[in-house]
Amino acid sequence: MAAVSSPTLILSLSLMTILISQAHSLNCTSQKFTSNKLYENCTDLPSLASYLHWTYHPANSTLSIAFLAPPAHSDGWIAWAINPTGTGMVGAQSLIAFKDSNGSMSVKTYNISSYSSIVQSKILYDVLDSSAENSGGLMRIFAMLALPKNMTELNQVWQVGSSVTKGMPNKHEFQLANLMAKGKLELTKAQVNGTTAPAPGPSVTAPTSPAPSGGDSGADKDDAYLKRNKYI
Numbered sequence: 169m170a171a172v173s174s175p176t177l178i179l180s181l182s183l184m185t186i187l188i189s190q191a192h193s194l195n196c197t198s199q200k201f202t203s204n205k206l207y208e209n210c211t212d213l214p215s216l217a218s219y220l221h222w223t224y225h226p227a228n229s230t231l232s233i234a235f236l237a238p239p240a241h242s243d244g245w246i247a248w249a250i251n252p253t254g255t256g257m258v259g260a261q262s263l264i265a266f267k268d269s270n271g272s273m274s275v276k277t278y279n280i281s282s283y284s285s286i287v288q289s290k291i292l293y294d295v296l297d298s299s300a301e302n303s304g305g306l307m308r309i310f311a312m313l314a315l316p317k318n319m320t321e322l323n324q325v326w327q328v329g330s331s332v333t334k335g336m337p338n339k340h341e342f343q344l345a346n347l348m349a350k351g352k353l354e355l356t357k358a359q360v361n362g363t364t365a366p367a368p369g370p371s372v373t374a375p376t377s378p379a380p381s382g383g384d385s386g387a388d389k390d391d392a393y394l395k396r397n398k399y400i
């Protein structure tokens with residue numbers, strides 16, 4: 169009997185599942201926080217059913233954020249990052265939240281220099297404050313970051329994963345929704361109708377600045393990763 173499983177078919181089916189599960193996305197303006205946290209702005213992020221609430225203070229260039237996402241599994245993790253050198257995961261200055269071994273939520277910082285290993289370390293930006301919550305199927309990262317003066321926009325990257333081993337978040341999936349989880353965040357420009365609309369594709373969100381030395385932009389590296397692993 170001929171084998172019916174084709175990698176292309178399996179990929180198409182899983183992409184359809186993602187598109188369907190994303191169709192019910194809520195609206196960030198109706199999300200409220202406990203503990204009196206208030207943010208001036210919010211965005212329904214275009215992938216992974218995630219939301220960003222933020223307040224930017226130009227006077228002292230601090231950015232307060234609340235990032236909300238459903239982890240890929242209840243024992244998983246969520247991450248939000250600023251990438252100062254590219255648009256993808258490589259170079260991302262990341263905040264990752266997950267359940268510690270004692271069951272309480274924690275936020276740790278990771279300077280992600282490659283796909284192969286991520287190491288907890290300081291990041292480029294001072295994290296003045298951070299905490300995390302987990303309830304109702306969503307994990308939430310709250311943080312205040314000190315940004316360089318006069319920044320007007322940044323490349324944000326977000327992600328969700330399904331497991332953590334000995335305090336180390338394990339690799340996330342590389343489905344389309346995971347790869348689309350990046351875009352620009354305009355810190356100062358007024359929004360149109362309550363949502364900024366980060367473009368969904370790497371080609372539109374590619375940085376206008378030159379790629380970091382080494383030549384590869386994060387987006388190129390994402391593509392290379394996919395090809396190597398035969399996702400495309």
Ligand SMILES: *[C@@H]1O[C@H](CO)[C@@H](O)[C@H](O)[C@H]1NC(C)=O
Nearest residue numbers: 194195196197198361362363
């Ligand atoms: C989001 O929700 C708010 C309040 O529930 C509503 O006023 C607004 O029109 C909604 N916006 C969109 C884009 O659906």
Ligand SMILES: *[C@@H]1O[C@H](CO)[C@@H](O)[C@H](O)[C@H]1NC(C)=O
Nearest residue numbers: 225226227228229230296312
């Ligand atoms: C930055 O400025 C805002 C608004 O003036 C203020 O509320 C906030 O506490 C300041 N943050 C720091 C870390 O000084």
Ligand SMILES: *[C@@H]1O[C@H](CO)[C@@H](O)[C@H](O)[C@H]1NC(C)=O
Nearest residue numbers: 268269270271272273274335
């Ligand atoms: C859980 O462990 C972390 C360190 O891994 C610690 O900071 C935190 O206070 C602990 N929480 C509780 C409730 O014990």
Ligand SMILES: *[C@@H]1O[C@H](CO)[C@@H](O)[C@H](O)[C@H]1NC(C)=O
Nearest residue numbers: 279280281289290291292293
């Ligand atoms: C992050 O890692 C890269 C590559 O190892 C390194 O060049 C950079 O200085 C690190 N950044 C910080 C803030 O530690």
Ligand SMILES: *[C@@H]1O[C@H](CO)[C@@H](O)[C@H](O)[C@H]1NC(C)=O
Nearest residue numbers: 226227229315316317318319
């Ligand atoms: C930020 O912009 C203001 C006004 O344009 C300027 O006076 C100031 O020097 C800039 N600061 C930095 C660190 O570039």
Ligand SMILES: *[C@@H]1O[C@H](CO)[C@@H](O)[C@H](O)[C@H]1NC(C)=O
Nearest residue numbers: 208209354355356357358359
């Ligand atoms: C954030 O909200 C403030 C106050 O509502 C508004 O003036 C500002 O334009 C918004 N910023 C962005 C980037 O949407």
Ligand SMILES: *[C@@H]1O[C@H](CO)[C@@H](O)[C@H](O)[C@H]1NC(C)=O
Nearest residue numbers: 358359360361362363364365
């Ligand atoms: C914003 O909303 C208004 C009223 O609903 C609509 O007429 C306008 O086309 C919208 N603008 C964009 C850029 O979606």
